[in-house]
Amino acid sequence: MKIDLEELSKFLVKAKTNTYASGSERNVPSQRPEFDELEFKEDDWEYRDSFCGFFRAPGQEIVRFKGEPVWNMSYDGGMLEEFHGDKEFAVQTFKFLQKAMRNIDINKPFRGPNNFKDDDFEYIMEVNGDIKSFKGTEKILFKEKAVFVQNFMGGLIIR
Numbered sequence: 001m002k003i004d005l006e007e008l009s010k011f012l013v014k015a016k017t018n019t020y021a022s023g024s025e026r027n028v029p030s031q032r033p034e035f036d037e038l039e040f041k042e043d044d045w046e047y048r049d050s051f052c053g054f055f056r057a058p059g060q061e062i063v064r065f066k067g068e069p070v071w072n073m074s075y076d077g078g079m080l081e082e083f084h085g086d087k088e089f090a091v092q093t094f095k096f097l098q099k100a101m102r103n104i105d106i107n108k109p110f111r112g113p114n115n116f117k118d119d120d121f122e123y124i125m126e127v128n129g130d131i132k133s134f135k136g137t138e139k140i141l142f143k144e145k146a147v148f149v150q151n152f153m154g155g156l157i158i159r
Contacts (some may be wrong), residue, residue, distance in 0.1 A: 003070050003156065005131055008063065012071075012109035012131075015040040015047035015063070021101035035059075051075075055084045061154070069157050071131075073110060077138075077150030093140055093148050096121040100140075110152060111138050132156050 019038035028039040031050070038049040044066045051059025056078035063071040079090050100112035100123035108114075108127055116123040120143045127136030133155035140148035 001065070001068060001070065001159075003065060008065075008071060009106050009109045009131055011042065011045045011047070012063065013104050013106050014042060015045075016104055016109070017102055019047070019049055021098050021104070023095065023098045053078070054087075055079045055090055068159075071154070071156055073152055073154030075111075075150055075152040077148070079148050080146060083147055089147075093121070093142070097123070097140060097148070110134060110136060110154075111150075129155070 018040050028037050028048075030037045031048075032052075035050050035052045037051075040047045046064040046067075047061065048064075049059060049061045051057045056076075058076040059074070061073045061075075062069055079086075079093065083089055083093075096118060097112070099118060100116040103113045103116055104111070105113050108125075109131065110125070110127055112123050112125055114125055122141040122144070123138065124141070125136060125138045127134055129135060135153040136151070138148075138150050138152070139146055
């Protein structure tokens with residue numbers, strides 16, 4: 001199946017801004033026990049984000065077109081260990097992450113923009129590759145000190 005990459009990019013931006021980045025609790029029944037899952041559907045496209053944990057919450061995103069898996073991204077990381085246990089600060093950091101992710105670049109529809117600042121927080125994303133195959137890292141700094149680091153990778157699923 002040939003996928004229109006521009007259409008996939010546009011869908012990913014909509015899906016991500018309407019799920020985790022939206023900040024709303026839109027969980028759907030989980031296909032994986034003990035995981036939180038978010039879903040977005042539009043026309044023939046389906047998106048599901050499945051993750052587990054709080055301070056460190058690895059996960060996976062899958063896009064299906066007409067029911068067939070066509071794209072995926074895995075991610076792993078979270079709050080640096082020295083901040084584990086500080087739930088209030090983690091919640092502030094995650095709210096900032098959601099704000100950064102609402103500024104997703106359609107040309108790099110993976111996480112957030114290359115750089116985003118708001119008050120004492122700064123988001124930085126570095127990625128190699130494109131929507132077909134990519135690998136990257138995102139960081140959140142608070143007062144210029146790293147507090148959150150996450151790696152991600154993915155691309156097209158070819159059958």
